Amino acid sequence: MGKTGLLGAFEETVLLALVRGGDEAYGVSVRREIEERSGRSVTMGAVYATLDRLEEKGYAVSRVADASEARRGRPRRYYKILPEGVEALARCREVRGNMWEGIELPVASRVGRTK
Secondary structure, three states: OOOOOOOOHHHHHHHHHHHHHHHHEEHHHHHHHHHHHHOOOOOHHHHHHHHHHHHHOOOEEEEEOOOOOOOOOOOOEEEEEOHHHHHHHHHHHHHHHHHHOOOOOOOHHHOOOOO
């Protein structure tokens, strides 16, 4: 979680994708969920690096399923969020809510633009 005790934005996004995926979340499904919900293109490398980091931090855990014929004999690694990951998400949600409290975004024409 770093010095601030908060997740990075992409860590938060990946954990949320794990929550949505339940016990059936795996790398490609996490990527798909993020891309569909955020409209943001992400690489598999970024997804797997973040999943590894979340496991190291104790926020997620993975298991390897049996190899399947459909996957040409390769096993699939499934991920799920741990209670510590849920707590980290709750802290992020609280901090974001506190930061947004009372803020109304200015109209773009009134924001200090320079030419």
